[in-house]
Amino acid sequence: MRPDRPLSDAELEALLRALPREAPTTGFADRVMAQVRLPAAAVAPARVRIPWRALLGVLTLDLALAAALLIGFGDELLRVLVGSVHGLAKLAVGLGSFDLGTAWEPILTRLLSSGAFVPSATTLSTLLLLGATGALLAIATLGRLARGAAPSSR
Amino acid sequence: MHADLSELTDVDLVRLALAGRDAGARALLSRYERPVFALVLRMVGDREVAEELAQDTFVRALNRLDTYRTELKFSSWLFRIANNAAIDHLRRRTPDTISLDGDRGAASLEAAAEGAIQVADGGPSPLDALEASELGETIAAAIAQLRPAYRACVQLRFIEDQSYEEIAVALDLPIGTVKTHLHRAKQELQGLLQGLA
Numbered sequence: 001m002r003p004d005r006p007l008s009d010a011e012l013e014a015l016l017r018a019l020p021r022e023a024p025t026t027g028f029a030d031r032v033m034a035q036v037r038l039p040a041a042a043v044a045p046a047r048v049r050i051p052w053r054a055l056l057g058v059l060t061l062d063l064a065l066a067a068a069l070l071i072g073f074g075d076e077l078l079r080v081l082v083g084s085v086h087g088l089a090k091l092a093v094g095l096g097s098f099d100l101g102t103a104w105e106p107i108l109t110r111l112l113s114s115g116a117f118v119p120s121a122t123t124l125s126t127l128l129l130l131g132a133t134g135a136l137l138a139i140a141t142l143g144r145l146a147r148g149a150a151p152s153s154r
Numbered sequence: 155m156h157a158d159l160s161e162l163t164d165v166d167l168v169r170l171a172l173a174g175r176d177a178g179a180r181a182l183l184s185r186y187e188r189p190v191f192a193l194v195l196r197m198v199g200d201r202e203v204a205e206e207l208a209q210d211t212f213v214r215a216l217n218r219l220d221t222y223r224t225e226l227k228f229s230s231w232l233f234r235i236a237n238n239a240a241i242d243h244l245r246r247r248t249p250d251t252i253s254l255d256g257d258r259g260a261a262s263l264e265a266a267a268e269g270a271i272q273v274a275d276g277g278p279s280p281l282d283a284l285e286a287s288e289l290g291e292t293i294a295a296a297i298a299q300l301r302p303a304y305r306a307c308v309q310l311r312f313i314e315d316q317s318y319e320e321i322a323v324a325l326d327l328p329i330g331t332v333k334t335h336l337h338r339a340k341q342e343l344q345g346l347l348q349g350l351a
Binding site (some may be wrong): 005006007009011012013015016017019020021022023024025028029031032033035036037038 | 171172174175176179180183184187188191192195204205208209212213216217219290293294297308312313340343344345347348350
């Protein structure tokens with residue numbers, strides 16, 4: 001080899017290609033990711049799944065409450081219901097002469113006088129038990145759900 | 155999971171990241187952290203600064219992924235951001251565009267001369283000798299003497315194996331200019347590394 005001979009293109013390129021590949025220090029990616037905020041609009045909102053036990057609990061509680069209300073205030077509720085239907089029917093038909101209430105009145109009276117809405121002690125305690133079970137189930141599962149949905153670091 | 159992601163294209167990874175998946179962004183980082191860092195390091199010549207600039211490049215790119223157009227190669231888009239960051243840094247550092255790496259270059263040139271003589275006298279082929287860190291530093295020092303645009307061209311062409319077209323996009327230059335830069339860069343390097351043949 002002659003000391004003064006310039007490098008040929010091929011020699012130079014070979015030297016350049018053989019240069020060491022420089023890399024950043026360890027943890028580079030983590031440091032970048034700590035500053036990156038990916039497009040928020042594209043991030044799918046987290047789906048909240050309600051456990052079936054909670055749904056069952058809420059449903060039981062609702063049914064027990066509805067039954068208790070019906071038993072405790074059955075007469076008044078029934079009258080309000082019939083009155084509302086009557087009023088709505090009159091509004092919808094728009095004819096004062098059509099009186100739906102008169103048709104319902106005998107049925108309603110018969111139902112109330114038969115004592116169908118008077119609760120027994122067994123019925124009341126069963127409803128109470130059902131309601132309490134439903135409430136406990138709902139509170140326990142929804143509580144667990146709330147703990148699980150607490151924000152976590154990404 | 156990593157094996158699957160490594161098979162995805164850059165565009166697929168971008169879509170993943172845009173869908174809010176960190177894994178997509180991390181895979182892009184893992185794919186390009188070395189080339190981007192190496193380009194910036196070649197431009198600024200300081201590891202610490204290069205790491206900061208490379209970090210800024212990725213943060214900027216990943217935070218603005220929605221502006222990336224898929225007709226461009228992702229690597230070219232990323233290299234362009236990195237190159238701009240490096241150029242901005244060099245402009246802020248000194249208004250002198252001739253000796254941007256003045257001190258580092260001067261010190262390295264002496265080492266380059268010594269290294270060149272040792273290699274020529276010792277007889278090993280340049281590729282064998284390149285394993286010795288002195289020779290690598292000699293060549294790096296020679297590249298550091300080039301203009302920033304030449305350095306970027308050399309790095310992208312010979313070390314990152316980018317095509318002329320990709321370099322043109324990355325550096326926002328016409329292809330003819332890229333070819334001219336590379337030609338002149340090689341001429342200057344051949345002059346600086348003359349003793350190595």
